[in-house]
Amino acid sequence: MNIDKQLRESLSKALNELYNISIEADNLVLQPTRKEFQGTHTYVTFSMAKQTRKNPQLIAEELGNYLVEKDAATASFQVVKGFLNITVHDQIWSNKLLTISNCEAWGQAPKGDHLAVIEIASPNTNKPLHLGHLRNICLGFSVSNILKKAGFQVRKVCIVNDRGIHICKSMIAYQLFGNEDTPDSIQMKGDHFVGKYYVKFNDVFKKEVEKLVASGISHKEASQNAPILKEAKKMLKNWEAHEPETIALWEKMNRWVYAGFSETYQIIGAEFDKTYYESETYLLGKDIVKEGLEKGVFYQKDDQSVWVDLTDQGLDEKLILRGDGTSVYMTQDLGTADLRYEDATFDRSIYVVGNEQDYHFDVLFKILKKLDRPYANGLYHLSYGMVDLPSGKMKSREGTVVDADQIMEDMIKTAEAHTKELGKIEGVDKQEASALYKTLGLGALKYFLIKVDPKKRMLFNPEESISFQGDTGPFVQYTHARISSILRKAQSTQVPLEFDPNDLTLCTSERALIYLIDEYPAKVQSAANGYAPSIIAQYIYELAKEYNRFYAEVSIFNESDSNNRQFRVVLSEQTAKIIKSGMELLGIEVPYRM
RNA sequence: GGACCUGUAGCAUAACUGGAUAGUGCCCCUGAUUACGGAUCAGGAGGUUGGGGGUUCGAAUCCCUCCAGGUUCACCA
Numbered sequence: 263m264n265i266d267k268q269l270r271e272s273l274s275k276a277l278n279e280l281y282n283i284s285i286e287a288d289n290l291v292l293q294p295t296r297k298e299f300q301g302t303h304t305y306v307t308f309s310m311a312k313q314t315r316k317n318p319q320l321i322a323e324e325l326g327n328y329l330v331e332k333d334a335a336t337a338s339f340q341v342v343k344g345f346l347n348i349t350v351h352d353q354i355w356s357n358k359l360l361t362i363s364n365c366e367a368w369g370q371a372p373k374g375d376h377l378a379v380i381e382i383a384s385p386n387t388n389k390p391l392h393l394g395h396l397r398n399i400c401l402g403f404s405v406s407n408i409l410k411k412a413g414f415q416v417r418k419v420c421i422v423n424d425r426g427i428h429i430c431k432s433m434i435a436y437q438l439f440g441n442e443d444t445p446d447s448i449q450m451k452g453d454h455f456v457g458k459y460y461v462k463f464n465d466v467f468k469k470e471v472e473k474l475v476a477s478g479i480s481h482k483e484a485s486q487n488a489p490i491l492k493e494a495k496k497m498l499k500n501w502e503a504h505e506p507e508t509i510a511l512w513e514k515m516n517r518w519v520y521a522g523f524s525e526t527y528q529i530i531g532a533e534f535d536k537t538y539y540e541s542e543t544y545l546l547g548k549d550i551v552k553e554g555l556e557k558g559v560f561y562q563k564d565d566q567s568v569w570v571d572l573t574d575q576g577l578d579e580k581l582i583l584r585g586d587g588t589s590v591y592m593t594q595d596l597g598t599a600d601l602r603y604e605d606a607t608f609d610r611s612i613y614v615v616g617n618e619q620d621y622h623f624d625v626l627f628k629i630l631k632k633l634d635r636p637y638a639n640g641l642y643h644l645s646y647g648m649v650d651l652p653s654g655k656m657k658s659r660e661g662t663v664v665d666a667d668q669i670m671e672d673m674i675k676t677a678e679a680h681t682k683e684l685g686k687i688e689g690v691d692k693q694e695a696s697a698l699y700k701t702l703g704l705g706a707l708k709y710f711l712i713k714v715d716p717k718k719r720m721l722f723n724p725e726e727s728i729s730f731q732g733d734t735g736p737f738v739q740y741t742h743a744r745i746s747s748i749l750r751k752a753q754s755t756q757v758p759l760e761f762d763p764n765d766l767t768l769c770t771s772e773r774a775l776i777y778l779i780d781e782y783p784a785k786v787q788s789a790a791n792g793y794a795p796s797i798i799a800q801y802i803y804e805l806a807k808e809y810n811r812f813y814a815e816v817s818i819f820n821e822s823d824s825n826n827r828q829f830r831v832v833l834s835e836q837t838a839k840i841i842k843s844g845m846e847l848l849g850i851e852v853p854y855r856m
Numbered sequence: 857g858g859a860c861c862u863g864u865a866g867c868a869u870a871a872c873u874g875g876a877u878a879g880u881g882c883c884c885c886u887g888a889u890u891a892c893g894g895a896u897c898a899g900g901a902g903g904u905u906g907g908g909g910g911u912u913c914g915a916a917u918c919c920c921u922c923c924a925g926g927u928u929c930a931c932c933a
Contacts (some may be wrong), residue, residue, distance in 0.1 A: 296877095398915095577929090590932080684895065731896095732895095
């Protein structure tokens, strides 16, 4: 049992015995004691004042006395106004460390059979991935790792948007201006190659619209009648009619894109258990429409279009099926939700999708609830904000995006330059060195994307490259490398990884470190419950910072008492383990030297 | 116009869900390396938590209202 929980249970008993107040230990909250006061755990007694008709300070003192007398962990206490600050015996801390160090995988919850399906990165096949996709991918994979750590089975899925008018746009542009070029023939990554024609389409389209407007046609009409758009629409019809030539072109260009995507995925470390293609799922959902009509959840208008009325829940009426019987986005998403459940009976299904679709998912989930889907209560939209540039929004049509491949390459190069400047890895062979640059560069990037609350939009300034100091990936990685160095020395000087926990006096930073280490499993749980990787990032940063403080405060190998020396080595070892484990949850590797 | 999201120091971010003097990083200033890694550590400067009301022992947090920015409300995806 962790120390926090033990104290809460004793407090729960105390409240019951002293004041006849019954509060479950799980419902009590202890906060970390602020640095300027003595102790590690603080209980706030103000809220007890009314029920007990006593002043908070007195309550704190009575509780404190009870703990000292009855609770084995409590050594002493200090009361400041309504705050009970508890000091725990050093032996409790050091024994705690011993227990944890004997534990196989601290933080790993027992594996259960609950399944979480998580949809990550749903790219279009008409352009390469950009920084927004990276935010999505980092969040998504991190949440999957965290859920696994918290005991879930996890299934990572990707749905590729490989059909539709926007795909036809790059196809028609290629047909018109491609000159039979291929990614190979002009040495270009396939997704960038296709993206080039998507941009080309929009250039041509824009010019055609301008021309039409100049000849006196309204802008709206012009943008519906631009010749190249008509061509694209024609191509979509051909595609839907399975016209062989169109299908062949479509397949060829999509292959190029997938080759490009998989390179990007490999660098960032993205792997999926299942990939769905919209070309295979876009007709799904029509049977659900029927079902909804029969159940009276949907209704039909005179023109045969099908709607759902959500005005009772503060939303609007929403179209489910067009009057001509063709699908809309919602139809499809209803269908894929069912498909996903048929493929794997999940308890939770998480959609990592940008916040411009908040409303869409709100509606989708409410409809599935109305349809009494057994999985409806496990649905969650992990919504994240846009990534902005100093110049404003990223717009792929206008080419103002931060390209995913480019930013990763830049980060890796920056890491290389920085590492070489510091000159600490001389003697490391080339292959290992370039792996290190990748670890550091991507570590900085991923940490940057994960550490903030997903809901907030974030600003990315390419001019000021992502920092390697302070609250960053490389800071944490550095701490790990530093500890690794200690452990190498411990091994070479044959310091045993064991100590006597009952013969130690700890200093503040040592207690603080064990406190943090002890909290790791609880942090994993709360990150899993809230689908919030930033909790882990914050926690790991705190841990690394505390270690560096410890490192500066005390000496390890110059410590004269051998038991104390060994204790500090074990403490270092355990800290490193958690840093490694926690960074893994964020999808970030950790180096042994840098 | 309706709905939803966001607003904390020059910039970036946190606050255990209502608790102590609002933490932390970048930037700026001052210090620390004969010792285990200075991508580090210690100290300092910088705040009317967008504004105004309210609720109570206590508010960045809850309620009302206004302001700013964003997203969305299509027989688009």
